[in-house]
């Protein structure tokens with residue numbers, strides 16, 4: 001369903017704002033999601049982890065050290081503690097006081113306005129996180145079809161299989177980062193539960209694209225931070241480009 005002719009430029013590649021439009025605003029904050037909307041991205045990508053008291057929080061690293069004014073593990077802090085942190089100043093003083101959002105807040109604010117690519121981050125640290133994400137989607141009626149523009153991705157294949165067994169209609173993306181060869185066996189196994197393979201852009205080439213398409217899956221590649229990276233990816237016919245700068249993709253696609 002997703003295959004296209006090799007070498008023919010994608011008509012409308014999906015533009016996915018990585019951690020929001022994180023080239024322009026602090027990653028995984030409402031400011032970055034708002035910027036993605038303003039730039040007309042198709043999806044926002046966001047990273048989900050669990051607080052000590054079991055709330056779904058949007059932050060990339062497993063500690064708060066790099067992106068906030070606090071220190072410590074995300075999973076050792078309560079929702080209230082995480083909510084007092086400043087997740088904006090690390091990026092620029094213009095964003096001082098920007099809080100860490102919860103997944104609930106992002107779903108409520110954006111689910112009808114822009115697609116949401118949810119990454120289950122480091123799920124081995126957070127037993128039960130798949131069920132909590134599934135429940136957050138269920139209560140909002142976002143679990144029934146891919147018309148809802150919700151996709152769930154992870155580097156953790158077991159976590160993805162678990163999530164798929166909970167909400168089989170929500171599209172799944174398998175994140176791959178290594179230089180390992182995506183064998184036919186691996187692709188066949190992924191295609192049992194996944195709709196997309198999402199590789200690092202360093203490992204996207206004609207052969208990989210053709211074989212992923214042949215297994216009936218699409219490709220969302222990451223992370224574009226240089227405008228010159230866009231055109232070759234469009235020529236390879238990927239379905240989505242995950243980027244800190246959504247405008248780089250939007251101005252190149254037809």
Ligand code: G3P
Nearest residue numbers: 018045047119175222242
């Ligand atoms: O969406 C792909 C990308 O987000 C995966 O890497 O480290 O930025 O979460 P990372």
Ligand code: CA
Nearest residue numbers: 045046047119
């Ligand atoms: Ca991510």
